[in-house]
Amino acid sequence: MIYKGYEAVVGIEVHVELKTKEKAFCTCSAEYGGEMNSKCCPVCLGMPGALPVVNPEAVKLAVKAGLALGCETSEISRFDRKHYFYPDLPKGYQITQFYDPICKNGEVKIKTSMGEKTVRIERLHIEEDAGKLKRDGDLLIIDHNRCGVPLVEIVTYPDMIGSEEAMAFVNELRRTLLFAEVSDCKMNEGSLRCDVNVSVRPVGGTSLGRRCEIKNINSVSFIGKAIDSELKRQTDIILSGGKIVTETRRFSETKGVSERMRDKETTADYKYIREPDILPLKTDREYVERVRGEMRALPCEIEAELIASGVKKEQAELICSEPMFADCFEKVKLSASDIPAGANLFVSDVIPKMTSGDVYPSVEAFLQCLHMYLDGEVNIVSARELLKLCGKTGESPRDLAGKHGMFMLRDEWEIMRLVEEAAEECESAVREIKKGKLTAKKVIVGQVMKLSRGRAEPRAVNEAVDRYFQ
Amino acid sequence: MSNNMKNISAQRLAEMVRSGEISATEAVTYYIRRASEDPWGAYITLMEKEALSAAEAVDKRIASGEYLPLAGVPFSVKDNICTEGVKTTCASHFLENFIPSYSATAYLRLLASGAIPVGKTNMDEFAVGGEGDTSYFGTSLNPLDRTKATGGSSSGSAVSLASGSVLLSLGSDTGGSARLPAAFCGVYGMKPTYGSVSRFGLVGMAPSFEQICPMSASLDDNELLLRVITGKDLRDMTSKDISYEQFDGDKPLRVGVFLPDECDLDVRSAVKCAAQKLSDRMWNVENVSLPESAEAVRVYYTLSSAETYSNLARFDALRYGRMSERGTVIDSRSEGFGKTLRERIAEGVYVLEHNGGEVYRRALELRRKIRVGMESLYEEYDVILTPVCHTALPDRGSLGYSGDLFMVYANLCGCPALVIPLGRDGDGLPVGVQLMANCGGEKLLYEVGRIMEGRDVT
The missing domain is CATH 1.10.10.410 (Arc Repressor Mutant, subunit A)
Structure with missing residues (x-):
């Protein structure tokens, strides 16, 4: 979107909850939800004398995330303390990696109506989540279940112009991390949260203006709305001769615009110090290669392969939009010539069931059905009907075709x-x-x-x- | 019985308990009585009930044939070391009624070895202080002379040993906190190699500097206590198994002596006397200077106050601790924390905020330099002998910051340092000397200590 000759320049900080069994620095369950304050211990409550111990699973998932985003992994990374007082932060500081993050210099390729583009990732680091505050009348209730859940924070350069690119970035990032199996990336549950930094400039300019940060936006479409409304707000201020104040804002979902929260903190406000309770973290090349060996192909790679084997672009995109679809399709193991027809049937008759949460056919059933269709034993209508039935009944498509008289008549x-x-x-x-x-x-x-x-x-x-x- | 018990060593008492000469319960009853009659203010909380049930358990374990290295030996615990179900106040109004649901690893290891906890000892509030006078519960007095300084912050631990209500104590040392009171009260204090004793359950003040420390009434007991509490703990990532350097009696050691001119006469003669004992063995004894000695104390205060600010940020009274009647975090902290502590926290804020943290970064760089300097010193010398303090036994309230110079090196560098009450001043009161070695040099220190005490090498 362009507004009165101005465009928005966007950089994004994404917080992604890693799907570890245990929390980042203690052995409490990291599972979402549950009875309030049922998943905490002296360590994640920051009780005096309790010490953090790094969960190796969190390190591994962070490295996986970094590899999926094409980052370099540091052989040695370190933890720091970021201080601020807030009721949901029991220690008065957050354990994070400020000076020496575990991963740096990655990229995400995005596609928009303007074409393809690379968004550079500046850094990816491990940190712990805070608790949650709830209001109950006059009472402020602190739920500590989320305290200490491991996060990675992913920081981009201000490489995106306008809301479309920003939304494409978040979608592609989400897809990549889902395929890397590091997080469930549920924006509505807060396991993927975005802070968006926006500045404006005349279209095609090269300089960067003063930015405002809009915190904690929890859906992709709100990211788009927040950026568009911020573009208008900042442009109108500049055109009327005003100055942009660097500040932190929040997006009001009901009003569709952002509102001022506070002045933007500076580094000194957080009084960073090295975390003395945690030794430097070693992730040497051998370790990184071992982790890489456990990872499957990235969605953009799978998509390119499908297109190369004759699958329609839209269908390839759809198959690669969720790991579940791609996994399922990959398991079908079709011979090269059957892939396009298989993709057709898969996209029209299996994916909708997966999406709607219906029972969907097993890989074996899908394969049998597809081959019955390709061999001319059943027609496409029957094939689709069979996929529906075998999902429901669990019977094999061949048995069902016989029972319901669906085989092609050749006698x-x-x-x-x-x-x-x-x-x-x-x-x-x-x-x-x-x-x-x-x-x-x-x-x-x-x-x-x-x-x-x-x-x-x-x-x-x-x-x-x-x-x-x- | 009481006469036998007065000057007994922990090793001897454990032997007696193991052999059935005396039961743990009998022994502990004696020490509990002494502790409950303590007139010096050594304790914040007595653990009579816990002690008696622990003693009973020890007697059963002995009866079942278990070998317990510290069977029935009474010990005290500095009140910043967590003890499950027993108040752990850190001598602060803020934690006046704090009862942890977990115990420090070092404490648990002592219990497992058959030792019996007698009480939680007084200290400077959150270990910030050098004289034991910042405690919310009042100052512990020096049993040797109540007009003299007790030293801090592990003041109560040293007093409990000097007054004979326990034979061992767990202290902690961030910048001399175990060694200074040990020297002033005439007992032994070892700041071990960083990481050798788990810090889990130690309410930290400046985590990169501190260790839980063995304190004792005799040198051999100190070594025994260290052996029991040392070793890697999965709950403290900075803990590790240390491979200790072995002492070879046939090999002459190289000894560096750091003795600045401004030290008073009693101190000089104690250090010189100790040095003489070592040169008598034909060891090479030379004067040395310590790296960055004009800056070391400032570096220590800069970095430790930054860490203190950070470590105490958790005390917002929302989850535990004393909430002010006004109901705010700020009021809870300003009412719950004493003046010295509040000043130290403010210093920490200044250090981290001023000039974008430039002061903090410069101090980190100096700490690195000091480490490098000490490393190269240890290449030339096996042990370094220093005073504990410029003055022998100062009067109460007269110490100030100057006392820390000899103490901070071991904390800045993570190396071990042992304080031995070796000399006597004009009034017959003890004058401590300090021995330092490179990381893992604890055994050397104990052996050299024995030589200085004029005892044969064991």
Whole structure:
């Protein structure tokens, strides 16, 4: 979006909750939700004398996230303390990696209506989440279940112009991290949260203006709205001769605009010190390669492969939009020539069921169904019906096809019987054929198909009709 | 019985308990009585009930044939070391009624070895102080002379040993906190190699400097206590198994002596006398200077106050601790924390905020330099002998910051340092000397200490 000749320049900080079993620095469950304050211990409550111990699973997932985003991994990274007072932060500081993050210098490739573009990742570091505050009348209730849940913070350069690119970035980042299996990336549950930094400049400019940060936006469409409204707000201030104040803002979902929260903190406000309770973290090359070996292909790679084997672009995109779809499709293990047809059926009849949470067919059932269709044993309508039924009943498509009479009709005698029946019903067409108007045979063929409820194999019907009128 | 018990060593008492000469319960009853009659203000909380049930358990374990290295030995615990179910106040109004649900690893290891906890000892509030006079519960007095300084921050631990209500004590040392009171009260204090004793359960003041420390009434007991509490703990990432340097009696050691001119006469003669004992063995004894000695104390205060600010940020009274009647975090902190502590926290804020943290970064760089300087000193000398303090036994309230110079090196560098009450001043009161070695040099220090005490090498 361009507003009065100005464009928004956007950099994003993304907080992603890692899906570890345990918290970052203690052995409490890191699972979302649960009874309030049921998942905490002296360590994550910051009780005096309790000490943090790094969860190796969190380190591994952070490295996976870094690798998925094409980052370099540091052989040695360190933890620091970031201080601020807030009721949901039990120690009065957050354990994070300020000076020496675990990963640096990555990138995410995005596609928008303007074409392809690379958004550079400046850094990715491990930190701990804070608790949650809830109001109950006059009471302020602190729920500590989320305290100490491991996060990675991913920081981009201000490489995105306008809301479309920013939204494309978040979608692509989310997809990549889902495929790397580091997080469930549920924006509505807060396991992926975005802080968006926005400044404005005349379209096509190169300099960066003063920025404002809009914190904790929890859906992709709100990110777009927040950026567009911020573009208008800042542009109007500049055009009316005002100055942008560097500040922290929050997005009001009801009003669709951002509101001022506070002045932006500076580094000194957080009084960073090295975390003396945690030794430097070693992630050497051997370790990183071992982790890399455990990772599957990235969605952009799978997508490119599918397109190369003849799958339509939109279908390839859809298959690669969720790891569940891509995994399932990958397990089908089709021979190269069958991939496009398989993708067709998969996209039209399996993915919708997966998305709506319906029971969907097993890999074996899908494969059997697809081959029955490709071998001409059933038609496409029956194939789709079978996929629906086998998802529901768990029976094999072949059994179901037999039970519901869905196999294509190929038996010559049976087809001839239907041709005879059709000929009796379509006297005028028969007369025309006998007069030599052979195109009227189509009427008979159509009638046979109707009588067989579409099951008659078209070539066999054509041959039978030819024979009948010889 | 009481006469036998008065000057007994922990090793001897444990032997008697193991052999059935005396039961743990009998022994502990004696020490509990002494502790409950303590007129010096050594204790904040007595653990009579816990002691008796622990003693009973020890007697059962002995009866079942278990070997317990510290069977029935009474010990005290500095009140910044967490003890499950027992108040751990850090001598602060803020934690006046704090009862942890967990115990420090070092404390648990002592219990496992058969030792019996007698009480929680007085200290400077949150270990910030050098004289034991910032405690919310009042100052502990020096049993040797109540007009003299007790030293801090582990003041109560030293007093409990000097007055004979326990034989061992767990103190902590961030910048001399175990060694200074040990020297002033005439007992032994070892600041071990950083990481050798788990800090889990120690209410930290400046985590990169401090260790839980063995304090004792005799040198051999100190070594025994260290052996029991040392070793890697999965709950403290900075803890590790240390491979200790072995002492070879046939090999002459190289000894560096750091003795600035401004030290008073009693101190000079104690250090010189100790040095003489070592040169008598034909060891090479030379005068040395310590790196950055004009800056070391300032570096220590700069960095430790920054860490103190950070470590005490958690005390917002929302989850535990004393909430002010006004109901705010700020009021809870300003009412709950004493003046010295509030000043130290303010210094920490200044250090971290001023000039964008430039002061803090410069101090970090100097700390690195001091470490490098000490490393190269240890290449030339096996042990370094220093005073504990410029003055022998100062009067109460007269110490100030100057006392820390000899103490801070071991904390800045993580190396071990042992304080031995070796000399006597004109009034017959003890004058401590300090021995330092490179990391893992604890055994050397104990052996050299024995030589200085004029005892054969064991």
